[in-house]
Amino acid sequence: MDSKAEENRNQRLVSPPCFVNPDLDKIHNPDCQKIPSSCRCSDKTAWIWASSPDKVKSVRWGMWILFVEKKNVDKIWSEIVALLSNNQLGNVAKVSTADKRGDMHAVCLYTYDFKDVPDVFRVLVTLRRMNHLENGPNGTIPIRYATEENDVEEAVNGAGIPMYISPPAVIYEKKESIKMHHLLKIGPDSKVGLVAELRRNSVSEDIIKFYNPPIDIKISSSVSRPCKYDELIDIEDEFHDPLCDKQPSTCCCKDVEWIWAYQLVRVKPIHRGKWMLFPKTENVDEIWEKVKILVAANRLGNIANCSRADKENIHVICVFTKNFEDVKDVFRVLVTLRRNCLQNTAIHYKTDEATEQGVYKTDEAAKRAGFDSAEKLKPGQRVSMYFSPPSPNVSTGATETIQLFLNNIGPRFDRGLVAELRKEPDELEDKIIFYNPPRIHHPLYPSGRYY
Known part of the structure; x- marks a missing residue:
């Protein structure tokens, strides 16, 4: 020059x-x-x-x-x-x-x-x-x-x-x-x-x-592409103690509330909510590992987190979806959870809005989240937005059934069936039905199932 x-x-x-x-x-x-x-x-x-x-x-x-x-x-x-x-x-x-x-x-x-x-x-x-x-x-x-x-x-x-x-x-x-x-x-x-x-x-x-x-x-590319397991991000990773193995069952780091699994490329949430799993300490590491693999494979949402070691021997795993009004996406994630046997009991879906408002089942749960007490609900009102009853064990000759119910419908806070998957033993494809409006049902019939 x-x-x-x-x-x-x-x-x-x-x-x-x-x-x-x-x-x-x-x-x-x-x-x-x-x-x-x-x-x-x-x-x-x-x-x-x-x-x-x-x-x-x-x-x-x-x-x-x-x-x-x-x-x-x-x-x-x-x-x-x-x-x-x-x-x-x-x-x-x-x-x-x-x-x-x-x-x-x-x-x-x-x-x-x-x-x-x-x-x-x-x-x-x-x-x-x-x-x-x-x-x-x-x-x-x-x-x-x-x-x-x-x-x-x-x-x-x-x-x-x-x-x-x-x-x-x-x-x-x-x-x-x-x-x-x-x-x-x-x-x-x-x-x-x-x-x-x-x-x-x-x-x-x-x-x-x-x-x-x-x-x-090294900075990973921000170009949208399938996420790899080893590219998941833990937003609290830097706050673990040096010797912590970052496993939910053993982590006791005082500056860490949750262990996270974030995809590199994330979809901006609109109305975020989460399916909540409650594994015990003896199997939380195994279940959390499966959740991370499924998040990386784009088979769940793009974010999940797990609470660290708890005195009560119970952990919370939250599997987030970007929009609780997108019933098809909420149901898709539920089906993945069920078919990977991540929880065999009932599963509840709670919105982030409810969490931020202090809506909890008990005052003790609300206090653990930082609230003085739980937000008082009206008679018949439920904490969760969606509910999935236990699915029957799928074995040879059995019919697979996965159901999604919407809670708090109308002034009586009814529960209604909004999505259902049924697969007969001799069928190759799933039969999935979405109900709009929901099919209102009373809680339990004599069979003990929600129909």
Whole structure:
């Protein structure tokens, strides 16, 4: 590179970006309220801008790029503006007024110098801890940081090569793990290094470490593909004691509540709920191993967890589905559980909404979950949304029957059959029937079966 070109490049890097122009605000239509979801000034400007009170001159600017759903963009942008006004982010931010993705908006948060790793990481930590961010797509995919040296336009459009990447953070109850990776090389010999991380367990303050030189690591591809067993993620993995074997029957780590099995590529839940299994300590490890294999093989949902060692010798395994209103998917998971003999007794399905509201069978169960007492239910109302009665043992010459009931139907909180699988001994294919409306039944007939 000749000296003139190098001089021009350096000048471009140290010059403040054009967005500091105070006249940018005037580009919007006079009646525009500058709200991302409702701004219609895209013929004049594609962005709404905000800046901190202290106008810090950019040296080598870069930006963290978020992709926010339209239904959440206004409250997230409002929170970002408030953080900027308190100098808790970088010096400038912008949000797209319209995006080619349709229901998505791009949000760019600038820092003044991409080589100032502590400052870049400080902004990242603030973003990860935002109230509404973890519930959107940025909570389950890496966040990218692009610089003026990269193709920023490509980065905003979801392409290009970022300088920094932040993998999905672990923010679970009072525990946190936030990391920042640096892309060291580009091409077939690309390498990624850990340059900064924050860790906090349930009792400690933030522990932040910076690595120079970066620690070489491997980052799995985020391209959708079948999950492998050894690629399942435990979001509390880093909080186990060093000598813990991470088995449900023996784990007693005080900073760990659950042992998890997450797929690398996860589907965003809509109305999440879970089938609940209650194995005893003597067989929980075997059952949990089967659950993990089935999660990795896409035969259950894409998330499951298991409680650690319990004084009462009973564990809870939750097998999650993304939408409790999707009866076919809920039933599909139930059939897999039944046919793999993961629980031979009745199985109950509870929504996350009920869990968050403190709906439990007993006050003792509610207290273990952190509530003062269980939410009082009306007479006849059930804790679970779905119920599956015990299936008969399938042996030669026997008919296989798997049933799914919906609880709390109507003012009397009736129970109704919504799905049923029957397979006769001489039949090759399952006979599956879905009932809409549900077939209302009284609890038990003399035979002891739900029909």
